[in-house]
Amino acid sequence: MQSWLLVVGALSVLAVPGGAQADEHEGDTQILKVVINKGHDIALGTTEAKKFTLQVTASDDSGIKEDFTVPSLWKDSKGLVIPDNPTGNCVPHAGAPTTSTCTYRMTFHPRIDPQDNTTAGTWKAAVSISGNDGDYMSKDAAATVQVRRYAKMTVNAAPEPVKKGKTLTVTGSLTRANWETYKYAGYTGQPVKLQFRKKGSSAYTTVKTVTTGSLGALKTNVKAATDGYWRWSFADTSTTHPATTTADYVDVR
Incomplete structure (x- = not known):
């Protein structure tokens, strides 16, 4: 089964709310590391939204294309969270311009995103990254984070x-x-x-x-x-x- 790609203008949002899909890869693009909420769990109460970051480090011999792909967090068929800033603010590494770290700002709304108490537990990050030359890599479970009840x-x-x-x-x-x-x-x-x-x-x-x-x-x-x-x-x-x-x-x- 292939990943679901939701295209919005020039942006491609990788959303996988229905379960694990197959990863995709073309060319030399590599997803090197994905860090959610700086490596910490996410605790949600009943009213206050939780803001956090999702960082994707990736490489391609042509450089990473910043304004093409957007990650998402998902859990089974009950949860999907996409970034507040779709362009990701991708910054090339000093001395290694073919490698960039893209930082996405995200928000968990306790009255919107966890649809019920069963959505507590492990959420997965679906990530798709493209190079300037059209190469790409997508992973439907590139990283995980624990979303817990406060x-x-x-x-x-x-x-x-x-x-x-x-x-x-x-x-x-x-x-x-x-x-x-x-x-x-x-x-x-x-x-x-x-x-x-x-x-x-x-x-x-x-x-x-x-x-x-x-x-x-x-x-x-x-x-x-x-x-x-x-x-x-x-x-x-x-x-x-x-x-x-x-x-x-x-x-x-």
């Missing part, structure tokens, strides 16, 4: 202050963005670390791991030993971004 957490340690040796109750919650309701909902059944940093220290240590309950609720008891800071820390999942609370200071008397 997570939020809260923490509260009580009572404050507390007597040394008495019970301290630490509560909180873990919620994540729902791209269907555009609200944050509790993330249940997830392991979350309770961490403590002694006053005057710079390092946190994990005291215990607690599993989130109904509506993402967290609650556990510990013995108060010394002044310090308490926080919750959630690692991540394949669909959800990591999160760590701000610290709650407790004075132990």
Whole structure:
């Protein structure tokens, strides 16, 4: 199967929302490297758009043609994101004019692009690059990026202050963005670390791991030993971004 090419004036947008297609290649054009969001995951909440870059480094003996092709990000048949700037701002490398890096500005809109929660996970970059002599290369999965649901957490340690040796109750919650309701909902059944940093220290240590309950609720008891800071820390999942609370200071008397 061949890639779908959407031609808009002089621009060619490589869009592959239906699944993996065959790569295409003619001549000596080479796609050398593709970097999405500077190598970081993309975390989306419910309202704020996420701006990022997609950079394509490519070579051709005639040089790279800047105003011909445009990349896209896609996931199965449910997601497609194209650049805000279709020309790409291709800059030849110093001392190597046949190699250029093209930088495309892109925007993920949480209320437009991830059509539902199933679009969290691995997105692929479809890239097509042309040389000034008409040679070209296209790859439908030239690179990948993890697009994850943004997570939020809260923490509260009580009572404050507390007597040394008495019970301290630490509560909180873990919620994540729902791209269907555009609200944050509790993330249940997830392991979350309770961490403590002694006053005057710079390092946190994990005291215990607690599993989130109904509506993402967290609650556990510990013995108060010394002044310090308490926080919750959630690692991540394949669909959800990591999160760590701000610290709650407790004075132990």
